[in-house]
Amino acid sequence: MALRFITAEEAAEFVHHNDNVGFSGFTPAGNPKVVPAAIAKRAIAEHEKGNPFKIGMFTGASTGARLDGVLAQADAVKFRTPYQSNKDLRNLINNGSTSYFDLHLSTLAQDLRYGFYGKVDVAIIEVADVTEDGKILPTTGVGILPTICRLADRIIVELNDKHPKEIMGMHDLCEPLDPPARRELPVYTPSDRIGKPYVQVDPAKIVGVVRTSEPNDESDFAPLDPVTQAIGDNVAAFLVSEMKAGRIPKDFLPLQSGVGNVANAVLGALGDNPDIPAFNMYTEVIQDAVIALMKKGRIKFASGCSLSVSRSVIQDIYANLDFFKDKILLRPQEYSNNPEIVRRLGVITINTALEADIFGNINSTHVSGTRMMNGIGGSGDFTRNSYVSIFTTPSVMKDGKISSFVPMVAHHDHSEHSVKVIISEWGVADLRGKNPRERAHEIIDKCVHPDYRSLLRQYLELGVKGQTPQNLDCCFAFHQELAKSGDMRNVRWEDYMK
Amino acid sequence: MALRFITAEEAAEFVHHNDNVGFSGFTPAGNPKVVPAAIAKRAIAEHEKGNPFKIGMFTGASTGARLDGVLAQADAVKFRTPYQSNKDLRNLINNGSTSYFDLHLSTLAQDLRYGFYGKVDVAIIEVADVTEDGKILPTTGVGILPTICRLADRIIVELNDKHPKEIMGMHDLCEPLDPPARRELPVYTPSDRIGKPYVQVDPAKIVGVVRTSEPNDESDFAPLDPVTQAIGDNVAAFLVSEMKAGRIPKDFLPLQSGVGNVANAVLGALGDNPDIPAFNMYTEVIQDAVIALMKKGRIKFASGCSLSVSRSVIQDIYANLDFFKDKILLRPQEYSNNPEIVRRLGVITINTALEADIFGNINSTHVSGTRMMNGIGGSGDFTRNSYVSIFTTPSVMKDGKISSFVPMVAHHDHSEHSVKVIISEWGVADLRGKNPRERAHEIIDKCVHPDYRSLLRQYLELGVKGQTPQNLDCCFAFHQELAKSGDMRNVRWEDYMK
Numbered sequence: 004m005a006l007r008f009i010t011a012e013e014a015a016e017f018v019h020h021n022d023n024v025g026f027s028g029f030t031p032a033g034n035p036k037v038v039p040a041a042i043a044k045r046a047i048a049e050h051e052k053g054n055p056f057k058i059g060m061f062t063g064a065s066t067g068a069r070l071d072g073v074l075a076q077a078d079a080v081k082f083r084t085p086y087q088s089n090k091d092l093r094n095l096i097n098n099g100s101t102s103y104f105d106l107h108l109s110t111l112a113q114d115l116r117y118g119f120y121g122k123v124d125v126a127i128i129e130v131a132d133v134t135e136d137g138k139i140l141p142t143t144g145v146g147i148l149p150t151i152c153r154l155a156d157r158i159i160v161e162l163n164d165k166h167p168k169e170i171m172g173m174h175d176l177c178e179p180l181d182p183p184a185r186r187e188l189p190v191y192t193p194s195d196r197i198g199k200p201y202v203q204v205d206p207a208k209i210v211g212v213v214r215t216s217e218p219n220d221e222s223d224f225a226p227l228d229p230v231t232q233a234i235g236d237n238v239a240a241f242l243v244s245e246m247k248a249g250r251i252p253k254d255f256l257p258l259q260s261g262v263g264n265v266a267n268a269v270l271g272a273l274g275d276n277p278d279i280p281a282f283n284m285y286t287e288v289i290q291d292a293v294i295a296l297m298k299k300g301r302i303k304f305a306s307g308c309s310l311s312v313s314r315s316v317i318q319d320i321y322a323n324l325d326f327f328k329d330k331i332l333l334r335p336q337e338y339s340n341n342p343e344i345v346r347r348l349g350v351i352t353i354n355t356a357l358e359a360d361i362f363g364n365i366n367s368t369h370v371s372g373t374r375m376m377n378g379i380g381g382s383g384d385f386t387r388n389s390y391v392s393i394f395t396t397p398s399v400m401k402d403g404k405i406s407s408f409v410p411m412v413a414h415h416d417h418s419e420h421s422v423k424v425i426i427s428e429w430g431v432a433d434l435r436g437k438n439p440r441e442r443a444h445e446i447i448d449k450c451v452h453p454d455y456r457s458l459l460r461q462y463l464e465l466g467v468k469g470q471t472p473q474n475l476d477c478c479f480a481f482h483q484e485l486a487k488s489g490d491m492r493n494v495r496w497e498d499y500m501k
Numbered sequence: 502m503a504l505r506f507i508t509a510e511e512a513a514e515f516v517h518h519n520d521n522v523g524f525s526g527f528t529p530a531g532n533p534k535v536v537p538a539a540i541a542k543r544a545i546a547e548h549e550k551g552n553p554f555k556i557g558m559f560t561g562a563s564t565g566a567r568l569d570g571v572l573a574q575a576d577a578v579k580f581r582t583p584y585q586s587n588k589d590l591r592n593l594i595n596n597g598s599t600s601y602f603d604l605h606l607s608t609l610a611q612d613l614r615y616g617f618y619g620k621v622d623v624a625i626i627e628v629a630d631v632t633e634d635g636k637i638l639p640t641t642g643v644g645i646l647p648t649i650c651r652l653a654d655r656i657i658v659e660l661n662d663k664h665p666k667e668i669m670g671m672h673d674l675c676e677p678l679d680p681p682a683r684r685e686l687p688v689y690t691p692s693d694r695i696g697k698p699y700v701q702v703d704p705a706k707i708v709g710v711v712r713t714s715e716p717n718d719e720s721d722f723a724p725l726d727p728v729t730q731a732i733g734d735n736v737a738a739f740l741v742s743e744m745k746a747g748r749i750p751k752d753f754l755p756l757q758s759g760v761g762n763v764a765n766a767v768l769g770a771l772g773d774n775p776d777i778p779a780f781n782m783y784t785e786v787i788q789d790a791v792i793a794l795m796k797k798g799r800i801k802f803a804s805g806c807s808l809s810v811s812r813s814v815i816q817d818i819y820a821n822l823d824f825f826k827d828k829i830l831l832r833p834q835e836y837s838n839n840p841e842i843v844r845r846l847g848v849i850t851i852n853t854a855l856e857a858d859i860f861g862n863i864n865s866t867h868v869s870g871t872r873m874m875n876g877i878g879g880s881g882d883f884t885r886n887s888y889v890s891i892f893t894t895p896s897v898m899k900d901g902k903i904s905s906f907v908p909m910v911a912h913h914d915h916s917e918h919s920v921k922v923i924i925s926e927w928g929v930a931d932l933r934g935k936n937p938r939e940r941a942h943e944i945i946d947k948c949v950h951p952d953y954r955s956l957l958r959q960y961l962e963l964g965v966k967g968q969t970p971q972n973l974d975c976c977f978a979f980h981q982e983l984a985k986s987g988d989m990r991n992v993r994w995e996d997y998m999k
Contacts, residue, residue, distance in 0.1 A: 104934055105917070107919070250615055342840040383916075383918060413973060436582075473911070476977075
């Protein structure tokens with residue numbers, strides 16, 4: 004069947020009000036870039052005519068300005084899952100205009116197949132190649148692409164010539180069978196391939212192909228500062244000490260690392276540390292720092308769901324495909340984040356906390372317990388199934404007015420049962436085998452900023468009995484004080500005791 | 502090597518102050534029963550002489566009066582993990598005399614192998630048979646038996662003649678390799694066997710065998726009341742409606758069910774419902790209700806870690822081994838609770854909440870956020886990896902003075918990301934695909950006791966913006982009011998607004 008080449012505007016006509024639309028990609032990598040703008044224009048035109056026009060959106064993770072951004076600005080988003088990080092969309096979510104449900108990323112594809120979120124009407128995907136018989140070659144972010152292509156009634160393809168067809172072989176693409184027929188996911192080392200380098204779709208469902216030439220949006224990274232550098236050094240020192248104590252195998256274990264500046268600092272420190280052997284990544288997002296360490300021979304292989312790198316780095320990779328092609332593998336998030344594989348491989352997981360409490364619980368999602376930041380993402384998939392789970396955070400924010408360590412986190416995303424190690428620029432709190440009071444002292448002594456240590460020790464001495472000495476009158480005093488005076492250091496416990 | 506038969510008192514001499522001791526068993530099934538009493542006596546005698554005597558305790562889960570109870574009464578417990586339910590031990594934990602760390606049950610054995618909690622000095626195990634060449638046949642609860650036998654320096658065996666040697670074949674016993682050498686755990690249906698019917702230990706480590714004839718402690722179950730019956734009926738009706746909607750396969754899926762009266766009611770209702778086909782269990786604890794349904798042909802097979810049934814039921818099983826032997830399989834908890842297997846099989850999980858909040862978070866462990874009840878047990882292993890996760894709870898306790906549904910749970914064990922359905926005697930709240938405000942209305946409308954519905958609706962209208970409208974001034978008002986006036990119905994929000 005010959006491919007039908009159409010414009011973005013023509014493609015947008017295949018998307019109707021109230022449709023559930025699945026998009027390829029994961030982070031601002033691999034998502035479609037021109038059809039969403041055309042859908043947004045259509046929504047604005049319909050709204051001007053007084054007609055409703057909103058769609059439900061399933062994606063891999065966050066996307067970028069040219070997907071979440073344009074559709075949010077057009078107020079065209081009925082609901083959104085499983086993760087987002089766009090400013091405009093976040094505002095719609097927090098003011099109640101858009102419904103958002105926040106999911107563990109590994110579960111979305113199977114939940115769609117199980118029928119929990121309704122049908123997928125349209126899949127809109129970015130590809131490096133598409134053939135007349137329906138062979139799809141994704142670009143730099145896979146996400147839920149195989150599942151939405153199979154479930155959707157209609158598929159719209161963006162064929163993006165920024166990605167050479169020669170990347171064929173950098174993906175490992177498959178879908179598991181559903182229970183009771185599911186078998187093992189036979190990945191035993193990060194480089195194992197268990198699927199195909201392309202996705203086979205029903206060519207009759209491809210309603211059109213839109214040619215594009217659009218690079219991925221870039222993420223902004225701040226340069227390393229002394230705090231992020233110290234966090235990175237502390238992570239490296241902890242892992243070296245675990246190896247020396249025989250608690251991590253001498254050959255090391257695969258790493259998962261979250262996204263952002265702290266993650267870049269951690270990778271840099273691991274790469275620079277001569278006591279850590281060259282290692283593998285089994286992660287979600289492959290960042291610039293991974294590619295730099297690969298070129299130095301410090302990272303041997305990286306399996307992920309997304310190659311989310313700057314434009315100069317992607318150009319470097321494409322110019323040196325011979326070097327990179329057997330060192331990078333992109334998988335659907337159902338595999339990159341899968342509990343079975345993460346636990347089997349013994350992945351050491353390193354994620355960033357928005358806020359931690361002194362008993363070892365982590366807030367990854369809600370500012371002050373109410374305002375959604377991004378979502379839990381893959382942090383739960385990896386943390387719960389890790390060999391050893393690490394959370395990192397600077398000890399304070401906003402010139403010290405906000406402590407990242409509080410008596411009780413205002414939203415709980417990871418519980419004390421799954422959080423094993425917390426690391427700030429001050430040091431390493433090893434929570435394994437400790438009860439809640441012992442954990443509190445460990446965290447205060449090792450991670451909390453000195454300005455807050457005595458305040459938090461006083462909290463433990465408020466006289467509450469029991470396994471976990473939480474005082475329900477005072478446990479949010481830090482948050483309440485911040486709202487009142489703008490500085491958590493102003494807390495006086497007697498003001499909060501009932 | 503000939504087995505050395507010794508007394509319990511002689512066995513206790515092999516256990517020293519500060520030893521870390523691993524015990525077989527899971528619930529009051531399969532744990533040793535006479536050596537712990539002898540250790541407790543020794544501890545008391547040493548304490549009377551002014552000498553310290555405390556041990557660290559690793560078990561499968563809870564045990565019973567003759568293990569946790571006697572050692573707690575002797576103040577002989579230095580630390581305890583991963584779960585407990587004994588009154589005396591709970592008091593020691595909550596008054597700070599014993600250190601307790603609460604773990605996901607599937608992780609303990611691997612964490613011990615990884616060296617996270619120190620060495621295992623002694624393993625004390627109950628067996629139905631032991632041979633001179635070190636073949637061990639466990640009794641009715643496996644727990645962490647294979648791992649502690651391999652890691653320990655010394656093994657003490659209680660050979661209990663209440664369990665016939667003919668139960669050989671009712672266990673599937675193995676240990677996975679550790680990363681990076683681990684392979685898949687090849688269980689594809691609850692009845693699959695992947696190990697041996699016995700555990701091979703190094704016979705040189707068996708320091709002695711103590712003959713016993715002690716039945717397991719029995720759990721008390723209250724008779725069904727209208728509330729638990731209604732919860733059971735609501736669970737059955739929900740699962741039938743999911744089958745009819747095509748969201749659960751027609752052949753059904755394996756079930757996991759927690760322990761206790763509500764769990765018995767749920768199983769009874771599922772068994773009685775003609776629209777639910779005969780099904781399999783992939784669970785932790787096999788209770789009386791499972792055996793009753795097996796005899797009726799309603800349960801085809803049950804895989805668990807523990808056969809925790811009343812004395813009349815265990816006698817019935819042992820008198821009819823031909824019938825039961827190919828229908829029951831006991832595994833180590835690393836397999837019964839394993840995320841890989843639970844997710845692959847598509848287990849429908851049903852666990853009991855201590856407290857739920859209107860946004861879909863669950864407290865399974867801490868009364869009023871401070872006092873440890875039992876522990877998280879296997880509820881996290883199953884819930885997070887379920888096909889669909891269900892939590893059940895009566896809507897109120899203490900004649901209506903306590904609502905099980907509150908604005909914010911006082912301790913978070915399962916987050917909104919993992920909790921899919923909540924069921925009380927009033928109805929079924931289906932949280933899938935709903936944002937936090939929608940979840941709150943669903944829970945209030947369907948599950949909350951009518952006495953509390955308007956109070957909780959008022960909470961949502963306190964004016965808080967954002968994805969999750971938690972008011973940090975008022976979110977624990979229910980708990981604070983209970984402490985003050987003894988009745989959560991007395992909450993007036995204006996008293997709590999700052």
